[in-house]
Amino acid sequence: MRVKCVLCDKLEKIEDGSPLAKRLRNRPIHTYMCADCNKRIADRTEERKASGNFSTFRQAVQEDTW
Numbered sequence: 001m002r003v004k005c006v007l008c009d010k011l012e013k014i015e016d017g018s019p020l021a022k023r024l025r026n027r028p029i030h031t032y033m034c035a036d037c038n039k040r041i042a043d044r045t046e047e048r049k050a051s052g053n054f055s056t057f058r059q060a061v062q063e064d065t066w
């Protein structure tokens with residue numbers, strides 16, 4: 001089936017029998033993102049997670065010092 005990336009409008013073809021195609025067919029609301037955009041989102045999420053971990057870590061260190 002053909003899918004269109006919701007972020008960059010790139011058209012891609014995915015296997016009809018793939019788990020992704022099944023998911024998109026069961027939930028039309030579920031939007032498709034191409035690999036590039038997926039990676040971009042994942043990178044951003046990782047960055048946020050990393051900075052979140054960092055502040056948690058600093059807080060823990062400060063609590064130890066006090």
Ligand SMILES: [Zn+2]
Pocket residue numbers: 005006007008009010033034035036037038
């Ligand atoms: Zn895309």
